[in-house]
Amino acid sequence: MLIYSARRLLLFFPSLLGVTIIIFGLVRMVPGDIAEILAFDAGTERGAVVDENIRRIRAELGLDKPITIQYLGWIKDGLSGNFGFSYWEKRPVAEIIRERFPRSLELAALTLVIAVVWAVPLGVISAVRQNTWADYLVRVLSISGLSLPLFLTGILILYVLVRFFAWLPPLDFRDFTDQPLENLQQLIWPALAQAIYISAPITRLTRSQMLDVIREDYVRTARAKGLSERIVVYRHAFRNALLPVVTFIGWWGGRLLGGIVIMEIIFGVPGMGTSLIAAVSHRDYPTVQAMVLLMALVFLLLNLFIDLLYGLLDPRIRYA
């Protein structure tokens, strides 16, 4: 296990390094001079003031230094929690992230909980009752779920809420620590929309895993021993089918980050996603850099965690 973990960790750091280089390089690839773009986006007219501004922005971003120094400086600042200054929101990026990251995290967690609570049991039922009406219903539902793009599910739910319940996304967001009930009322809908979307593949995978496992010899043995069907399904089959499902859910947890951006926009949740979109459309590069890096970091850490968990749960992986 130790060797396996070490080998997996060795893969993590080069990936992280590569990710930082790509993010850093991307922003340097912007056509034109970033300092100039930023200065003009600030809305001033060209003239002495602007030239002065451009010089100041250039110095602030460290653009007057060699590129390797810039990169190392960026990494060093990042490690000490300094992510630069947002030109659009006119405050440190670290502050924006501290305020908004927990909200997005909460939305992601809520989504996963809702999805798992119904997707896994549906998959099990569908497999245990293969080729009955219940199975067909679950399969048709999950295929349809797959075909509805995430933002459509979101808009559909928003429409139903607006049209039939006169519910509008509230203008002022309440944090969970302040008013937990109001907070949940706000986040439950985007979480639900996204849960509908990701539960389809989870159900399909649970079903196919269960179908594989149910045909195994040890399940037949368990039945032959005279164990009740319940114990056979839950203790012998389900536990063994669960492993790929767990990793798959973790994998989805990472991909949720993209979906959360869309959900936050539709339901007006002031999280990381709304900030990122605003930053991208206003070419607020320090914010874009920091947020993309943070999301990639979460994604990489999650993948690392899943692989380590996999190794822990399934000894075969370690020796492969």
Add this chain to the structure above:
Amino acid sequence: MTEQRVTAAPAATATALEGDTLLAQAVSGARFLAKSQPLGVIGLFIVVVLCAVALFAPWLAHYGPKITAFDTYQPPSAAHWFGTDHLGRDIFSRVVWGARLSLYVGLASVGVGVTLGWVWGLVSGYFGGWFDSVSQRLVDILMGFPPIILALALMAVLGQSVNNVVLALIVLLMPTAARTMRAAVLSIREMTYVESAQAVGCSHWRVIFVHLAPNTLGTYIVLVTVNIAYAIVVEAALSFLGLGSPPDEPSWGGMLTAATESLERAPWIAFFPGLAISLVVFGMNLLGDALRDLTDAKLRGTTGAE
């Protein structure tokens, strides 16, 4: 793989070959498909309709996609089948032109992205060694980003345009395609026909492109169909977020952005482009599933239910 695909042609096609007319072959082929993959045929039908609409957009649409000459927020009527939007554009015309845009983005990005990934995976898997290690680490890095986030970051740098969306999608599709193709190559690299090709003195490139490539064609075709739907959805999502195709382009996703503002007053603005996206994705998924069943020897002979 090749041999399997040949035997996949059913007895019905074999008799049609004797009949020797192209039409008879087509008919019996279609009959076989309809029997073994009914859902796939529905998917194929939807995809064919999409292609037809995209191809004949100038004749099908009543107006140009960017014409804003009409009253705003008109509900569907005889003059405007799908109503008009917040700028007074005919939604039916925009949905029709949108088929062309979606198909273009899907075909261009997947055509380039998956094909490059295919070649990448072939070369990487065949040669192995340091080139393989380095390129797999590069794939790791590109896959280290949440996909939509990477696309957003690329759009921030490239700026909004339809072709930049295609470019961002190529970057997104290439690594996953390369990894899948590499896995496929690893399993066939050790086959005896590869060994014998090497033994008779074929060059590496000849082995790769004449002997390996055709045998990964099944995987390639499945990757293409599955990813066209994915590319169409990502384009729609990016445009929906206001960072994909510019707002005046008839992108189905972009049409939904404006629609969310007036959901209660004018739900038809959201309804028709939304319906178009889900139909196309549904059709492509069905077709992709069917193709996977047809190319995957393990599933052949079953209903594809397991």
